Amino acid sequence: MPGTVWYRDDFDATPVCEQLRDALGGIGTDEDAVIRLLGNHSWKQRLEIAESYKTAYGKDLIEDMKSELSGDFEEVTVAMLTEPRKLDAQELHDAISGAGTDETTIVEVLCTKTNDEIEEIKAVYKEMFDSELEEDLCSDTSGYFRRLMVSLMAAGRQENGFNVDDDQAAEDAQKFFDAGEARWGTEEAELNAILCLRSRPQLLMTFYKFEEIAGKTIEESISDECSGDLQEGYLAIVESTKDMPGFFARRIRDCVDGLGTRDSHLIRIIVTRSEIDMEEIEEAYRAKYETSVLETIDSECSGDYKKMLVALVTLQE
Structure with missing residues (x-):
């Protein structure tokens, strides 16, 4: 598997929940423990951890994270505890609802998804926001770009394997x-x-x-x-x-080029691709820019936020 994070077969959510409770419930937060406990589990296991946490303590893990953490570290941790299609739907909603439209996020999310993934995003979006994604996008975009987005949301791409005419x-x-x-x-x-x-x-x-x-x-x-x-x-x-990994390598570079880092974009890419093709993205990134994703994160990010991103892009043993 070319991802850097994967599902662990020897997984047991109970001790992880206990350790997270200790990390969040003491005098001050043990950020290193949060990074260690969440950074080496897949999103499915993180959701199991969150469910077990709620069952054991009657509290929502994401809400506890929000109350104990802040800034980019909070954002990346919450993203890691969110189901991928829900994260996509939330990112699209934010891209449409913010001050001005974030076309880069809309393009990245919709242009790289399969038919099934687009249908799932539309269903989750409706459930989360009681609104149709297509209608919201159409009200916030115009012209040829709007038509392209409508075409993509139709989720009608032919999926006939490798047959080519x-x-x-x-x-x-x-x-x-x-x-x-x-x-x-x-x-x-x-x-x-x-x-x-x-x-x-x-x-x-x-x-x-x-x-x-x-x-x-x-x-x-x-x-x-x-x-x-x-x-x-x-x-x-x-x-x-x-070249899907090459596309995301360029997107990571776009996030850090120029004045300031586009952290929300960087978080979305690192969190979502860590279980899919982060190793291949790393190879493409090195080939394009003669440096590594890890080195880029090290120079552009800081603190616990940087540590969590490093955990996600570092190949697990």
Whole structure:
């Protein structure tokens, strides 16, 4: 498994709960114990710990964490105790409800999910906020970007394994090329259909055929012909299709580039990818930036927050 955190077969929630109770209930909080106890268990086991904690002590573990911790350390710990699709739904709600729309979060969450995951997010969002995700997104976005998001939320991507139709790929590649020649946007509906309906392996072949026709990559064409949120959305689909770990490596770099660290974005990526492909993200990150995710966290973050992120990206023994 290419994640750095995984489910432990010898797991027993009871002693972990007792130790967490001691860490949170004494004079002052034992932050190192919180990091040690939560940082080396999978999210499923953390949820078991939270359930056992409530049963044993009649208290909500997340609420206790919120009352004892603060800042980025609190945020990463709460994220770790939240079911992944609930975390996605919460992040999308925050992206829509905040001052201005956080398109980067919307793109990252929706452009990298499977059909089943998108359907789960929509159901959880409805349950959590008594509102339809599509309606909320449509009220907060506009134009071609809104249409792209609606297409993605339809969750209609073909999932036919690794079967690839070369003729279809050539036809779709020509559509991309023709749209570029006519300036992107005029053929936006067709481009949405291709990017949101074709399977990932089919898209890979389409991108290869496009490069043969155009003499440049699909990313270069999108960057030349699109701008703003639509460009970001299209590029996210292309990059995550070509190389999902590479996409998240770039996203981690984006979080720390420039003035200040975008901690909420960094937390979401590290927490969610730690059980999926963090080892591969690390490899891609080293190849792209000649440094490690661990070294980047060390230089950009501090305190207990840094310690928890380090625990999540460090390969467990």
